[in-house]
């Protein structure tokens with residue numbers, strides 16, 4: 057579509073294929089290094105054995121090399137623009153994880169400035185990543201707004217006047233739930249404040265309607281916000297993880313208005329936080345799955361949408377242990393409280409230590425006095441290994 061747009065804009069629609077090839081040439085890909093320079097910075101420095109898994113040859117890549125003009129290129133021109141297109145942003149950059157994305161965005165855009173955050177969103181993500189601490193470390197001045205359970209637009213308006221704030225940070229409470237007498241202000245309503253609006257949406261569900269899961273949005277997605285919708289509703293910048301509900305490798309994405317994304321990419325911290333060709337190529341493949349309408353086959357979505365009947369059949373076919381109905385969780389600090397019906401096998405007593413000593417190790421969990429293995433998260437190709445391992449107990 058992008059190729060078609062460019063060709064039409066140039067009045068050159070007969071040559072769409074040339075435009076498509078050019079866009080393809082901008083993607084990260086293996087190249088043959090005939091320069092004689094072994095550690096070639098433009099070609100991804102040290103050669104990697106398994107670049108994109110196509111073959112087992114040593115490969116360099118065009119990480120920072122422009123295949124069209126033969127000059128130094130930029131790694132920012134690879135998967136970033138693809139992600140931007142996917143979520144409807146002007147621009148996007150990739151860093152090492154979601155925490156880095158939030159830290160970089162605040163460091164680049166909010167240092168020395170007052171940042172308004174609802175008291176209901178001063179969250180700890182885990183591993184010591186606490187929004188107030190990140191805010192302080194970035195040099196931003198945190199201004200708490202509202203109360204733990206209720207924050208209204210009026211609270212933001214008052215705080216903005218009082219502190220001359222130019223930035224609002226909205227953080228998605230990915231890993232816990234507030235119920236009862238609660239109120240938070242939507243992205244759409246925050247827009248009326250006229251400040252820059254940064255939204256840490258966390259889990260990285262790219263589209264809240266998850267069209268790749270079929271026409272009907274599964275109930276278990278709850279009210280998880282989508283990257284596309286956060287931008288449509290008026291977020292100027294969003295941050296999210298690559299390895300939660302996006303289903304890709306560990307990475308952090310910053311996407312949104314071009315000037316804000318560029319301010320982030322010019323900040324010295326970006327150089328310290330950018331991933332290399334392994335992560336970028338895995339992320340590029342993940343993005344390609346969404347663009348090719350093949351996201352339902354990403355491992356995350358395949359496992360999440362596996363039908364209970366299918367899991368029951370597999371559990372029966374194992375022929376070891378006792379077939380039991382189970383509840384799976386999405387996990388990863390996303391969709392708290394959501395359970396998926398599942399099936400697996402139960403073994404009497406605690407077998408978890410022995411199962412962990414198998415090759416490859418099998419990680420099971422205890423339910424009461426039984427050890428259970430939930431098949432939702434087991435690749436069907438590993439079922440024979442489960443049979444052997446359980447048989448050997």
Ligand SMILES: *Cc1c(COP(=O)(O)O)cnc(C)c1O
Nearest residue numbers: 153154155181228230258259297
């Ligand atoms: C998970 C999460 C983060 C941190 O992302 P990592 O990829 O784990 O570093 C930050 N903010 C929110 C809201 C999250 O859910």
